[in-house]
Amino acid sequence: MRTIERLTSLGLLAWFCCLSAEPVQGGKILVMPVDGSHWLSMKILVKELSLRGHEVVVLVPESSLLIQSSDTYRTEVFTVSYSQQELDGNFNELRKGIFNPPSSIGLLFEVQLLLNFTDLQVRGCESLLHNEALMSRLRAEGFHLVLTDPFLPCGPVLARLFSVPVVYFLQTLPCGLDLKANQCPTPPSYVPQFSSGNSPDMNFPQRVKNVLLSFVESYLCKLIYANFDNLVGKYLEDGMTYKELISHGDIWLVRYDFTFEWPRPLMPNMVLIGGINCAKNAPLPADLEEFVDGSGDDGFIIFTLGSMVPNMPEEIAKQFFDAFRQIPQKVLWRYTGVPPKDIPKNIRLMKWLPQNDLLAHPKAKIFLTHGGSHGVYECICNAVPMVMFPLFGDQEDNAHRMVARGVAEKLSIHDVTTEALLTAIKRIIHDKSYKQKMVQLSQIHLDRPLQPLDLAVFWTEFVMKHKGAAHLRVAAHDLNWIQYHSLDVLGFLALVLITVLVLTLKCCWFCTRSCFRKRTEKRKSQ
Amino acid sequence: MRTIERLTSLGLLAWFCCLSAEPVQGGKILVMPVDGSHWLSMKILVKELSLRGHEVVVLVPESSLLIQSSDTYRTEVFTVSYSQQELDGNFNELRKGIFNPPSSIGLLFEVQLLLNFTDLQVRGCESLLHNEALMSRLRAEGFHLVLTDPFLPCGPVLARLFSVPVVYFLQTLPCGLDLKANQCPTPPSYVPQFSSGNSPDMNFPQRVKNVLLSFVESYLCKLIYANFDNLVGKYLEDGMTYKELISHGDIWLVRYDFTFEWPRPLMPNMVLIGGINCAKNAPLPADLEEFVDGSGDDGFIIFTLGSMVPNMPEEIAKQFFDAFRQIPQKVLWRYTGVPPKDIPKNIRLMKWLPQNDLLAHPKAKIFLTHGGSHGVYECICNAVPMVMFPLFGDQEDNAHRMVARGVAEKLSIHDVTTEALLTAIKRIIHDKSYKQKMVQLSQIHLDRPLQPLDLAVFWTEFVMKHKGAAHLRVAAHDLNWIQYHSLDVLGFLALVLITVLVLTLKCCWFCTRSCFRKRTEKRKSQ
Structure with missing residues (x-):
């Protein structure tokens, strides 16, 4: 890290010139990631920081889903007080719930699942904080920065414990705690609330709903973050809330882009890196290339419900098989369930899909998706319209925004039928407006002064160089x-x-009264 | 300009790749500048746009101060209904006023001067709008964009008349109309009001003052923009206000940077280009280089009160001459008045100073300035502390911000004495904290992912390519x-x-009453 002493020896001007051009070398970064899809895009930044010469240490709980060791960064595995079975059980409950009839996957069910998950993670964090050997070793490393996703509390807690600047990497937090903590104005009159189904141009009843939801959100915030508040109060400062803790974030790398999000006020320390996950495309494996290339002018369709949902009940899967049987497009489907015997030739079932690489193929026609933000950004980057089956979390809102922009159709996974599927697919294939609007959105999204990954690296290095962004x-x-x-x-x-x-009225009254009294006295005397 | 037709022939992917990399060629831009210091930084962007292959037409009133024709862009001179004398008279009144005792250069005096100036400019704009030949020619040009400073109304009016997207280039507008028009939240609880003398961390009385000033500002807005509103109502839509007109700005290139401004909420279409005016340094002319180089370790001081104030009353100038006589530093002073006979050898009086080039010299020690935003940014870029003599407009606020950051001393030009000057200069020379804090500020300011000029060019081209930024x-x-x-x-x-x-209370009351009545009846019957 450069210092003011070096500055003098090199001469001011020379230093200023190289300051903004030359990257910081040898920064030490502690990464506390959030497992699952959150990790998928953070990993891109973590790898890039490693490649640019920084020493990156990623903390991984021994029971995890997607976080793995790598050649490009160091991992520190810590023991946790929950087992892999317990963690998997948590997600299985979610997977089961999303295919049940809609009533059971309501807001309360989602909140309960979230609380189960965060409770587990808070316990995991406590295991780490009590692991004195590891904590001492980490403290001794002298990290310059903590890079973390504040969806879970352990990263911000570590940054505070080690008195190190912190950079957040996130899409958004439940109940908009990120915006609240960062003092970002969110007028409910035109910024749609989470799961309101509103667009920014709301009529009166919609605005009433939005304001009411903002009240509910405030209550939910207390409920959702109660165990985070306890953790913070226990290990940091008594009475400190999680919101207060994360308000000290130096830079918020938010996966926002206004081709996807609705435009809204921002704060100076919010850096928009939406689309960071679709920066690089790799060529397709030969067999896959051959399969999609063979689709001719009809092109192909990609279908996945995300990394968390590799499967679906047979009766729902049947609707999809029957629909795909009737279309000329080829279909690549991430499906790990038991396949029916008579799979049509135009379908290829796969355990894992190179999603972004497939979407980047010129013959990709439609993306059938649950509407996770990563997939949506990849569609925007590659100008592929969607049929969306929102399952939980922010997916309903994501789908709403894309449908409102005329680049997607939305269907419910619970009552999907072959006919509804065929109608949606044929509409997108034949009505050119979907593609045209998506191309327009894509042009705007891709036309930016700096790539999101470079921007994320820049601001991470900025915080290290200047010891924060006060x-x-x-x-x-x-x-x-x-x-x-x-x-x-x-x-x-x-x-x-x-x-x-x-006082003025009293004075006037007093004046009027004394004036009136004088007149009366005068009359009396007369 | 590229079109969707070309897209198909080139192939989607290839087009996306080059879209964000390749600049737009051959855009046609109509520039309606604001004269005086406003033009100095806009000119940098105008020249750069020309150099990057765009056809730029700058509209210049025949009576102007600093706007001149150039080889890099085309100018269209239009006749105005006021004479050069009338315009000069306007500024002479300002120049006279600022050296009178402080009481006479109050807010009302400034507002009156502003109204005199804008009234003249509105008349000038009307001359242009009535110039049918020129207006037809401009309309026929088929501009892709209007680039203008909304400090004066003619640019936004032309953009609306020609139905062309518009990019604004500005520092700020009187009474914060830019923020109001762009719906940018400005909570008076922590965003200091213009001329409040407040910093963001206000105590209760300061917050009371700030809120009261925000009320005054709302009234002032109506007063200041009355003639703009009339112009808009007359030539565009009946009842449309100037605020409503400028709210349609596609991109606001604001000369903000949070090393200079206090941090505050922003809107997605605000692009921060503070410091755009100090991007390039030229080498000093040989005689000047020799003069400043001869200053040895003591270095030199630069003194100017800006392009609008080349002079000062003799008795005030005497205080400066007497102070400069007693210091070892050399002094470069922009002074066009009658010099005294015994000018000390360490002073060089000049009619014009290459300000930014001088500030970039390693031996520059202090900048004595009125505190115009251009000069302040040049000081921040080059890490030179200041002694500030705010004269009018935003200069008092600029000085307050720099003093609060510990990189400047502030003196009043009205009662400046040799002693006060010597104390301020010596404090900055001997107390290293001024320089250190300025170096720190400068490092932060210069450390950015993209240079402000490139950013301004990017967003101007973006608006042309995408026909706005809806x-x-x-x-x-x-x-x-x-x-x-x-x-x-x-x-x-x-x-x-x-x-x-x-209703609940009524129900309760009704139930209680009927219950009570029944009991009474029961008792009576018993």
Whole structure:
């Protein structure tokens, strides 16, 4: 890391010139990732930071889903108080729930699943914090930075414990805690609330719904983050909340882009890196290339419900098989269930799909997806329209935004039929507007001054070089809710105004009365 | 300009790849600049756009101050209904006013001067709009974009008349109309109001002042923009305000940087290009190089009160001459007044200074300045601390921010004394903290992923390529004040709540009464 001493010896100007051009070498970064799809895009940044000469240590719980060791970065595995079975059980419950009738996969079910998952993770974090040997070793490493996803609390807690600047990497947090913690204004009059089904141009009833949901959200926040608050209070400062802790984030690398998100106010320390996951395409394996190339002018369809849902009930799968049987397109389907005996020739079932590479193929016609943000960005990057089957979390909102932009059709996985599927697929194939609008969206998304990965690397290095980004932190963090909204000031001004009014009225009344009395006395004397 | 037809012939992927890399060639840009210092930084972008192959036409009123024809862009001179004398008279009034005792250069005086100036400019704009030959010629040019500073209304009016996307280039607008028009949240609880003298961390009285000033500002806005509103209503749509007109800006290139401005919320279409004016340094002329090089370890001081104020009253100048006589530093002073007979050898008076090139010299020690934003950015870029003499407009606020950051001393030009000057200069020379803090600020300012000029060019070309930036426009533009703040929704919810409460109470009262009545009747019957 450069210092002011070096600056003098090199001469100011020379230093200034190279400061913005030359990357920092040899930064030490502690990465506390979140497992599952969250890790998929963070991994891209982690690898890039390693390739650019930084020493990266990734903390991995011994029971994990997708986080694996790598040649490009070092991993530190820590023992946790839950087993792999317990973790898998958590996700199996989710997988089962999403194919049950809609009523059971409501908000409360999702919140309960989330709480089960975060509770497990908080226990995992406590295991790490109690692992004195590992904690001492990590502390001794002298990290310059913690890179973490604040979806789980362990990264921000470690950054605070080690007194190290912190960079967040995320899409969004449940109940919008990221925006609340970062003091980012979110007027409910035009910023749609999570799962409201609203677009920004709302009518009166929609705005009422949005405002009501913002109240519900505030309550949900307390419920969802109760165990995070306890953890923070226990290991950091008594009474400190998780929101307060993460408000100290130096830079928020948010996977936002306004071809996908609705436009909204931002804060100076929010860096938009939406689409970071589709930066690089690899060539397809030969057999796959041959299969998709053989699709002729009809092209092919890609179908996956994401890394968490490799399977579906047989009766639902049957609807898909029957639909695909009737279309001229070839279909690549991530499906690990028992296949029926008479699989049509145009379908290839696979255990894993090179999703982004397939979407980048010129013959890709439609993406059948659950609507996870990674897949949506890959579709936008590659200008492929979608049929979306939102399952849980933010997927319903993602689908709503894409349908509103005219680049996707939305179907419910619970009551999907062969006919509905065929109608949606044929509409997208034959109505050129889907493709045209997606091409337009894609052009806008891809046309940016700097690639999201370079931007993410830049700001991570910036925080290391300057030991934070205090110049981007707003003073709103030091105000409470009443002060922030100037309610105390308005109350005081109202009080002054009322006092002045009352005094003026009293004066007038006094003057009028004494004037009237004098006249009466004068009349009496006359 | 590329089209979707070309896209098909080239193949989607190839097109996407080059879209973000290759600049647009041959765009036609109409530039409506604002004269004076505003033009100095806009000119940099205008020249760069020309150099990158765009056809740029700059509209110049025949009576102007700094806008001149150039080899790199085309100018169209239009006749105006005011003379050069009238324009100069306007500025002379300002120049006279700023050296009078402080009481006379109050807010009202400044507003009056601003109104005199804008009134003249509105008349100038009307001359252009009535110039049918020129207007037809401009319309026939088929511009892809209007680039303008919304400080004056003619650019936005032309963009609307020609139905062309518009990019704004500005620092800020009087009474914060830019932020209001762009729906950018500006909480008065932590964003200091113009000329409040507040920093973001305000105590209660300061917040009261800030809120009161925000009320005053709303009134001032109506006063300041009355003639703009009339112009818009007369030539565009009846009842349309200037705020409404400029709210259609596609991209706002704002000369902001958070080493200079206080951190605050932003909107997605605000592109921060603070420091665009200090991108390039030229070598000094030989005689000047010799003069400053001869300053030895003591270095030299640069003194100018900006392009608008080349002079000062003799008695004030005397204080400066007497102070400079007593310091070992050499002094370069932009001074066009009558010099005294005994000018010390360490002072060189000049009619014009290569300000940024001088500040970039390693021996530059202090910048004595009025605190215009251009000069401040040049100081930040080159890490030179300042002594500031704010004269009018935003200069008081600029000085306040720099003093608060510990990189400048502030003095009043009205009662400046030799002693005060010597104290300020010596403090900055001997107390190393000024320089250290400025170096730190400079490092942060210069360390950015893309140079401001490249960023400005990128977004200007983006708007041309995509015919606007509608995806960055928030839906708040379609809401009125009550709707934006959800007051109608809150009122409705309060009404519902009160109705429910009243009905519940009525029910309870009815039940209690009927219950009581029954008992009484029962007792009576017993």
